[in-house]
Amino acid sequence: xxxxxxxxxxxxxxxxxxxxxxxxxxxxxxxxxxxxxxxxxxxxxxxxxxxxxxxxxxxxxxxxxxxxxxxxxxxxxxxxxxxxxxxxxxxxxxxxxxxxxxxxxxxxxxxxxxxxxxxxxxxxxxxxxxxxxxxxxxxxxxxxxxxxxxxxxxxxxxxxxxxxxxxxxxxxxxxxxxxxxxxxxxxxxxxxxxxxxxxxxxxxxxxxxxxxxxxxxxxxxxxxxxxxxxxxxxxxxxxxxxxxxxxxxxxxxxxxxxxxxxxxxxxxxxxxxxxxxxxxxxxxxxxxxxxxxxxxxxxxxxxxxxxxxxxxxxxxxxxxxxxxxxxxxxxxxxxxxxxxxxxxxxxxxxxxxxxxxx
Amino acid sequence: xxxxxxxxxxxxxxxxxxxxxxxxxxxxxxxxxxxxxxxxxxxxxxxxxxxxxxxxxxxxxxxxxxxxxxxxxxxxxxxxxxxxxxxxxxxxxxxxxxxxxxxxxxxxxxxxxxxxxxxxxxxxxxxxxxxxxxxxxx
Numbered sequence: 001x002x003x004x005x006x007x008x009x010x011x012x013x014x015x016x017x018x019x020x021x022x023x024x025x026x027x028x029x030x031x032x033x034x035x036x037x038x039x040x041x042x043x044x045x046x047x048x049x050x051x052x053x054x055x056x057x058x059x060x061x062x063x064x065x066x067x068x069x070x071x072x073x074x075x076x077x078x079x080x081x082x083x084x085x086x087x088x089x090x091x092x093x094x095x096x097x098x099x100x101x102x103x104x105x106x107x108x109x110x111x112x113x114x115x116x117x118x119x120x121x122x123x124x125x126x127x128x129x130x131x132x133x134x135x136x137x138x139x140x141x142x143x144x145x146x147x148x149x150x151x152x153x154x155x156x157x158x159x160x161x162x163x164x165x166x167x168x169x170x171x172x173x174x175x176x177x178x179x180x181x182x183x184x185x186x187x188x189x190x191x192x193x194x195x196x197x198x199x200x201x202x203x204x205x206x207x208x209x210x211x212x213x214x215x216x217x218x219x220x221x222x223x224x225x226x227x228x229x230x231x232x233x234x235x236x237x238x239x240x241x242x243x244x245x246x247x248x249x250x251x252x253x254x255x256x257x258x259x260x261x262x263x264x265x266x267x268x269x270x271x272x273x274x275x276x277x278x279x280x281x282x283x284x285x286x287x288x289x290x291x292x293x294x295x296x297x298x299x300x301x302x303x304x305x306x307x308x309x310x311x312x313x314x315x316x317x318x319x320x321x322x323x324x325x326x327x328x329x330x331x332x333x334x335x336x337x338x339x340x341x342x343x344x345x346x347x348x349x350x351x352x353x354x355x356x357x358x
Numbered sequence: 359x360x361x362x363x364x365x366x367x368x369x370x371x372x373x374x375x376x377x378x379x380x381x382x383x384x385x386x387x388x389x390x391x392x393x394x395x396x397x398x399x400x401x402x403x404x405x406x407x408x409x410x411x412x413x414x415x416x417x418x419x420x421x422x423x424x425x426x427x428x429x430x431x432x433x434x435x436x437x438x439x440x441x442x443x444x445x446x447x448x449x450x451x452x453x454x455x456x457x458x459x460x461x462x463x464x465x466x467x468x469x470x471x472x473x474x475x476x477x478x479x480x481x482x483x484x485x486x487x488x489x490x491x492x493x494x495x496x
Contacts, residue, residue, distance in 0.1 A: 018451030034457040036450075184450075190458035203452045211461030224456050236462030269460055323454075 006045040009033075019202060026052050027168065028062065029192030033176065036185050036202060044176035044187055051172040052191070058085040059164045061108065071150065072108060072157045079150040086148040092163045094337035095280035096140035102284040104255035106137045108157030113258070115244050116251055137255035161251065166233050166279030169196035173275075194233040196275040201228050205325050208232060210269045210304060223304070225318075226325045231275035235282035236267040254287050263289025267306040270296065271318075273332035300330045 005011050009022040012032070020038035022045060023030055033048050035041040060066040067085045081089065092105040113132035143158075144151035152158070173189040177198035180187075186199035188206050197206055205226030211234070225232075237260070240251040254261045268285040272278035281301055285292035293313060296303045302316035314320055317327035 014453060014455040014457055016451060016453050016455075018449075019453050019457065021457050032458045188457055190460070193458075193460045193462065195458055195460050200450065203450045206458075207453060207456045209456035209459040209461075211459050222459070222461070232460050234460040234462065239462030267462065 006042060006049065008049075009045050027056055027060065027165070027191065029165070031172075031192070032188075032190040033172075034188040034206070035176070035180075040180045040185055040187075043179045043181075047175040047179040048172040048189060051175045052168060054084055055088070055164065055168045055171065058082060059088045059160050061159055061161075068158060068160070071152065075154065077152055077154055079152060081148045081150050083148060086145065086150070088160055088164055088167055089143075089150060089158070090145055090338055091167050091276050091334065092158075092160045093140055093143060093145060094334060095163050095276070095284075098277075098333060098337050099280060099284040099288075101140060101255055102287045103162035103280050104137050104140045105158045105160055105162070106140055106143065106156050107253040107255050107258070108159035109155070110134045110137060110253050110255075110258040111159055111161075111251070112157060114249050114253075114260070116240075116249075134258035136258055137253070139255070162283040163276045163280050165191045165194045166196075166231065166275035166277070169194050169231065169233075169275040172196070173198040188227075191275075194231075194275050194279050195227065196231045197227055197229060201226075204323075207323065210234065211236075211267075223319075224322050226323055227271070228325060228328070230271060230273050230329050231278045232269060232271045232326065233275055233278035233282050234267060234269040235279070235286050237261065237286060238266050252283055252286050261287045261289070263287065263292070264307050265289070265292060265305050266308045268292065269304040271302040271316075271326045272329045274334055277333060278329075302327050302329060 005020075005022050009024045012021040012023055014021050014034070017038060019034055019036045020041035021032065021034045022041060023032040025031075031048065031052060033041065033044055035044045056063060057066055059068045061068060061072070063069055067082060071079050071081075089105065092103075096104045113134040115132075138153065138156045142153050142156060169189045169191040172191065173187050173196035176187045176189060180199075184200060186197060186201050186206075188195060188197045188208075190208075193211075195206075195208060205228045207224055208227050209222050209224050210232075211222040235252060237250040237252055243249065250260045252261045253259070263286060265286055268282045270278045270281040270285065272281055278301075281296065281299070281303075285296055285303065285305065288295060292305065293315060296305075296315050300316055302318045303314075304318050305313040305315070307313075316329075319325060
């Protein structure tokens with residue numbers, strides 16, 4: 001049965017009529033939705049549209065009318081948030097706590113200073129003017145969140161890039177699956193490569209390509225893995241690159257310096273219980289550099305790391321052959337992270353970047 | 359007590375039968391020995407019949423239960439009620455083409471088509487799980 005596709009979406013053929021796939025641009029990147037049975041795609045796309053529109057209204061740094069943009073422009077240090085943005089900031093702070101600050105929502109000022117101050121499509125990769133002054137991020141501990149009340153020191157700019165796409169995929173996949181109203185079937189949502197699944201996967205799992213290059217036509221081919229459940233996210237410094245004052249920059253900022261991360265890994269893919277966690281862990285691994293392997297291994301997260309020289313590391317049972325299944329990741333840490341400080345849990349970094357052992 | 363009940367059942371006349379029970383009439387030579395032997399055989403036959411019937415009933419019940427369980431779809435309990443009304447054709451599909459690409463933001467592409475369950479033709483991985491090989495410097 002052919003699935004009807006909601007306006008704005010482009011159908012994508014995947015060689016079988018049993019699974020329907022469509023994609024469109026969203027949030028400065030592309031979103032792709034897969035559904036089985038195929039007739040569920042229409043309702044799934046509608047649910048995804050609603051969730052992504054909400055997320056953009058809440059957390060986009062590039063839409064002047066978004067809630068986050070208003071807060072970043074505001075002079076007040078106390079803000080009342082919608083529940084949706086409160087959740088998004090709460091997840092970002094939880095990720096910062098989990099990684100000991102290797103991902104930090106207060107890097108917004110550094111990104112702006114380096115020139116990533118608008119939708120990336122409007123920046124372009126070519127030479128730009130000199131970079132502004134940048135330095136260590138103010139730090140996530142300077143931000144307070146009490147329910148929907150946000151405390152943000154004057155001048156601190158938030159960027160939720162390390163978690164918001166993953167959270168968006170989580171929300172969209174859940175909403176799309178709930179909206180089906182049927183028993184059997186499954187949904188996959190990929191928001192800029194951050195993938196969340198819900199329901200039952202196709203036989204053998206969802207086949208997902210893992211790329212280590214942002215250029216579909218160049219670079220070494222990636223690996224195809226099969227995702228049974230949970231989520232998979234990839235962070236890479238090979239995309240969203242631009243130049244300032246003769247210096248090549250990228251969008252993954254090391255909060256400790258305020259400059260793009262300069263570690264050995266160019267691409268890190270991580271499987272986790274939620275896409276927000278996978279997103280945060282992948283970005284933190286890029287920033288962590290040489291400590292990334294040890295932390296990912298201790299956290300028990302299946303991961304694939306690609307070094308700048310093309311060397312690949314596989315951790316946590318990540319399959320080493322094509323179409324291998326990604327092992328089930330540990331249970332979600334988010335509930336505990338959102339409830340209180342877990343800086344001393346095994347695998348967490350302290351604020352100064354030191355890793356704590358069990 | 360069971361023995362008495364079975365004896366009474368053996369002694370019951372068949373419809374249309376007249377006269378004394380065979381082997382129990384007066385003056386019949388050997389009547390006292392042949393009668394109990396035949397009755398005992400009938401008891402044995404009835405016992406076997408009862409056990410056979412019970413075994414058949416139990417086997418039928420077990421088979422029915424097994425088949426019902428084996429043919430039920432494996433879904434979460436919460437979704438089980440919806441399965442009954444699900445349309446035909448909701449079998450778990452098999453798909454070999456990657457439905458999405460997890461890469462840096464904005465990467466979305468398809469790769470080669472392969473049959474389900476076959477090994478891919480991906481670039482070889484140069485380090486196995488948990489092992490560090492090669493230099494780590496960029």
